Amino acid sequence: MHQHEPNDWKKYVIVLFITSSIFITGLWFSNYFNNKKIDQLKSIEDKISMDLMSSETQFSLLQELSCKDVSTTVLSSELNSLADKITFSETNIGNDDTNVVSLKKYYSLLEIKDYLLMKKITERCGEKSIFILYFYKNDKCEDCTKQGYVLTSLREKYPNLRVYSFDYNLDLSSLRAMTSIYKVPDNLPAIVINGKVYSGLQTVEDIEKTFPELESIKKPEDVTTTKKTTTSTKSKTVAPAVSPAKTN
């Protein structure tokens, strides 16, 4: 029997070291970009929070103001784009990542605040707006995915429809409060439209049938002049419920 060349163990170790370094660099890069994304999300949320606060403040002053002066530019369009980013981060960074979870909580809180504020504004100013609260869960809920598609499609059709989606299982006390107030069952998906709960998948047709008033918020000039996700109430003609005591 002939002899083999001895194995070059040193080389095996060096290559292991190089490969590990490449791997660590890859992981570091991934982490670096993910952190950048988290930072971006945080700054978007801060901006929304500030805008909301500003709207709230304006609303408090509403007694003395005309409805059309209330600035609600923040809202849905930015919230919607934020929602897309959070959904993406859930799959790309991980839905159990603490940063992602806390951003999602913050987002849900902003949604609730926006919902409350917008409800007040519409009541006060007599706007025609329909609000949908949508409760879903991430695991084992095929209908939730479908419901998501239905609502996205509705939002595109009716730009002034305001959809707020909530992860039912998110550990957030104000969310708990909301599900108990509206008596949202754990049979998901569930949607709350104008205070009424509908459990199980609701198709586009179902919702349109139940709420013929959707037609009234479908404004052709809105559809053509605003982008699909722009649902800002500013684009609407606000009925002057309050006496036009203009201050500016």
Added chain:
Amino acid sequence: MLFVMGDIYSIIFYIFTFLSVYVQIFFLMTFLEKRRHIVHNPKNLELFRYPTVTIAVPCYNEKDTIERTVNSLLSLDYPKDKMTIFLIDDGSKDNTWEIIQRFDNGKNVRAFHKENGGKHTALNLALKKNTSEFFGCLDADSFVHDQALKRILKYFETDPKTMAVAPSIVVYNPKNIIQSAQKVEYDMAIYTKKMLGFMGGIHVTPGPFSIFRRKVFDDLGPYHKAHNTEDQEIALRMQENGYKIDHCPDAFVYTNTPNSVMKLYRQRLRWIYGFIKNLIDYRRLLFKKKYGSVAIFTLPSGIISVLGVILLSTTVVINIVKFISVKIVQVQTIGFSSLFHFGYKFEWFFVNTKAVLFLSVILYILVITSVLIGRKMSEGKVSFSISILYFIIIYSVIAPFWMLRAIYNAIFSKESSWTFERRVTNN
């Protein structure tokens, strides 16, 4: 449960990516270390002594290519009185026998006819009749560069311990995408084979024009059937016995490659099936350091590549299925308008930044580097062509099929019997 499955899957994915990168870095490092030792033979290469050589050409239904094969052997730049050519018809059903008889001159070119028994039996007949110091085989669908033999024999002359030398196989005249993709693969193989040669870890002495010292067969016995991959088995047998195998990068053999997906599939099914079965037969070598690089590096990396390709393509298939099922659900729920929605807008935020993506990109860069180095070694220049893309796409799509089928066949011991009916000697 699904979550746990997903976690295990990604861990396995990371492990395989790691190992694949490791293998590529190992090759690259060997290249950087040994690149000055890659011999570039001069045009007027001369040997100190011209030993006797026998080249056997086993044929089975080769009427279309055999003449060119034999003519290339006759044109080899080598003293005619030192070279014998054995043309062995392994019971062809076409007129191969008539054609090869025309070449028989009763001296250095001899034609033999035998009952069909498989390539190894044809080779063993040639071995029995061989009296030369060196023995080689040339598949009847390949032909050789006129300097190939001298360049190979130079290796034996330089190192008396070298017992076999494998050539560089080049795809002859690629006409379609399938063949262009194979050309890229063969180019890459020239590089990896030379690196394995440096490491002493070559595990195949390919049918087209590998040359052996006669002593190999005198000591270790003739060819075995070896699941129709006798060229892998003899190399493993040599490695087991510590016989050195080298590779001569500028000894070119031009080979006709399968020109359709189906033919390529069949060829590779046989190769991979043979690899798995030979690996099982020679499992005693695995990870035993006394058997050198073949045991520690080559065979394990072969396993990694088989499993890695399957894993990678499973991931691709899963993603495609997921995408399609999402689209189906969307259409079911809200109609066909949803087909034109691709969700996210184009913003950097939505660029995938998972670590596995970075690592896959690195792996692809390493693979492409291997192809380019291989090209430099075979063509003398680095050229980037679209066929590299064909190679990556075609192999990612088709390779898993032959690999899975080969594993299935190996488990249930389904010998690919068609090989015998179709063609015993080639590919």
